[in-house]
Amino acid sequence: MNTVAHQTQPLEPGQGRLRLSIAIPLYNEExxxxxxxxxxxxxxxxxxDGAHEMVFxxxxxxxxxxxxxxRAADEDDRIVVVSLSxxxxxxxxxxxxxxxxxxxxxxxxxxDLQDPPEAIPRFLERYExxxxxxxxxxxxRKESWWLRLSYFLFYRLLAGMxxxxxxxxxxxxxxxxRRVVDHIRRASEYHRxxxxxxxxxxxxxxxxxxxxxxxxxxxxxxxxxKLLGLAFDGLFAFSVVPLRAAAVLGALAIALSTLFGxxxxxxxxxxxxxxxxxxxxxxxxxFLSGVNLVFLGIVGEYLGRxxxxxxxxxxxxxxxxxxxxxxxxx
Ligand code: UDP
Ligand code: MG
Numbered sequence: 334m335n336t337v338a339h340q341t342q343p344l345e346p347g348q349g350r351l352r353l354s355i356a357i358p359l360y361n362e363e364x365x366x367x368x369x370x371x372x373x374x375x376x377x378x379x380x381x382d383g384a385h386e387m388v389f390x391x392x393x394x395x396x397x398x399x400x401x402x403x404r405a406a407d408e409d410d411r412i413v414v415v416s417l418s419x420x421x422x423x424x425x426x427x428x429x430x431x432x433x434x435x436x437x438x439x440x441x442x443x444x445d446l447q448d449p450p451e452a453i454p455r456f457l458e459r460y461e462x463x464x465x466x467x468x469x470x471x472x473x474r475k476e477s478w479w480l481r482l483s484y485f486l487f488y489r490l491l492a493g494m495x496x497x498x499x500x501x502x503x504x505x506x507x508x509x510x511r512r513v514v515d516h517i518r519r520a521s522e523y524h525r526x527x528x529x530x531x532x533x534x535x536x537x538x539x540x541x542x543x544x545x546x547x548x549x550x551x552x553x554x555x556x557x558x559k560l561l562g563l564a565f566d567g568l569f570a571f572s573v574v575p576l577r578a579a580a581v582l583g584a585l586a587i588a589l590s591t592l593f594g595x596x597x598x599x600x601x602x603x604x605x606x607x608x609x610x611x612x613x614x615x616x617x618x619x620f621l622s623g624v625n626l627v628f629l630g631i632v633g634e635y636l637g638r639x640x641x642x643x644x645x646x647x648x649x650x651x652x653x654x655x656x657x658x659x660x661x662x663x
Contacts, residue, residue, distance in 0.1 A: 344437055346510040346537075347461040353377070353385040354436030355453075358426030359402070359444040360392040364550035366401045370412075372450045377411065379454070386657065388413045389444070390430045393420035406656040413656035421649040423555070424525040424563070427505065429649045431514050435657075440508045441527075446549035448506035455541055456508035465536035468500065468507035468528075469543035487564055494572040499532050500540055507531060523642045526567040569634055576635065579628040586621065 355373055359366070370387075377385045391399040391414060399416055406412040415433050417426060427441060438460055442448040452469060459467040474481050488501045505528050509517075516534045517527065532538065555563070568575070600606045 344511060345463070346438070346465050347463050349437060350383055351381065351438060351457070352383045352436040353380060353453075353457075354434035354439045355385075355387045355450075356390070356427065356430035356434050356439055356441050357387065357444045358390045358392050358423055358430055359394065359398050360420060360423070360426070360554045361394045361396045361398060362444045362551060362554075363394075363396045363398045363401060365445050365548075366398060366405075368549055369444055369446060369450075370405050370409075372446070374409070374411075376450045376453050380457075386411050386413055386434070386436060388415065388430050388434050390414075390426045390433075391416045392422070392426035393417050403655050410656070413654065415654050416652045418650040418652045422559070424527055424566070425649045427527055428518075428525055429651065431518060433654070434514065437511050438508055439511070439514050440506075442506050445551065445553075447546050448504075449544065449546055452506075452541075452543045453508070455543075459539055459541065460508055460510065463537060464539050465510040465513050466507060466531055466534075466538035468503045468531070468538065468540050469545075470500065470540040471502045471504060471506075471545040472542045473544045475545065475547040487567075491564075491567055491571065494568065494574040495529075497529065497532050497571055499529060499571065500538075503528060503540055506543065510536070512536070521645075522570060523644075523646070523648065524566040524570060524638055525648070526563070526570050529567055529571050565634065569638060573635075575631045579631065582624060582628075586624075 355377075357369070362369075373387055377387070389402050389412065391402060399414070402412070402414045406414050413433065415429055417429060421429075430441070431439065438457070440453055440456065442450070448469065456467040456469075474484070476484075484502070488499075488503075492499050492501055507528075509531065513531065513534050513536060517530045520530050520533070522530070597608050600608065
């Protein structure tokens with residue numbers, strides 16, 4: 334085999350020696366850190382030797398998350414801590430994590446133990462079979478009924494509207510091969526919906542059912558506006574259906590008003606009557622201006638995204654790296 338090609342091209346899944354990286358963004362998760370470290374450490378201990386690592390990104394926490402992580406990194410050289418200069422949000426923190434992992438296979442997971450680390454060996458089995466992406470299909474969500482219903486509807490709406498075949502009920506918890514991560518990193522999208530980009534890359538992908546546990550401690554760091562923001566990022570990044578809907582609705586309104594025009598002419602000429610109805614006029618005008626404004630807003634959403642993309646600001650700012658990076662520095 335050509336060794337030069339081997340050095341420059343990422344390995345195919347399951348080939349070569351496994352070096353597993355676990356990438357986790359954390360924002361004010363001090364109550365979860367000790368349990369998280371323990372459970373991930375136990376999973377890594379069971380793997381064949383291979384310089385595995387845990388890459389934690391502290392997304393500008395204001396509690397002791399960073400201090401706990403740094404202390405752990407002093408004791409365990411598998412731990413790398415990337416500290417961001419402020420809170421940049423989950424997807425940006427995840428991007429930072431993917432920029433710092435060095436493994437041949439990379440697991441992305443949440444830091445609140447909703448994604449059970451014990452599922453990782455099952456991911457690895459599929460990876461060894463040659464799958465580039467093994468993602469968790471969430472079963473048994475423990476959130477409130479209205480949140481579960483919203484997730485259910487959102488994933489189906491998005492899947493129906495997206496140009497890509499996005500898997501249903503799959504979050505960020507997944508294992509990806511080196512080459513998939515490298516391709517995701519080439520995507521320069523400012524508003525990132527990583528689970529969508531993961532599908533966009535392609536190769537062989539498979540979902541396995543994984544029980545979505547309740548949060549171990551603390552409360553969700555996704556406020557409703559943040560959650561809606563993520564939903565919109567997914568929708569607008571992977572579909573132009575909302576834009577097309579404006580054209581379709583507009584055409585429909587024109588067709589209706591043409592029909593009504595013909596009817597009005599007919600009754601005027603042959604029956605010498607004019608259609609009446611002040612209420613109908615008001616309703617039609619207010620309804621149609623509402624529709625206009627909604628679509629103006631939708632166009633604005635796309636435009637705002639274009640604007641932010643054009644500014645091309647970095648996605649995050651790193652304050653410091655503790656662990657592998659800092660040790661290898663002179
Ligand atoms: N998170 C983050 N930055 C944020 C919000 C969340 O790094 O601005 C992290 C958080 O600490 C957790 C993961 O992203 O490890 C998922 O967040 P959370 O559990 O709050 O989301 P939910 O499960 O409620 O959707
Ligand atoms: Mg969570």
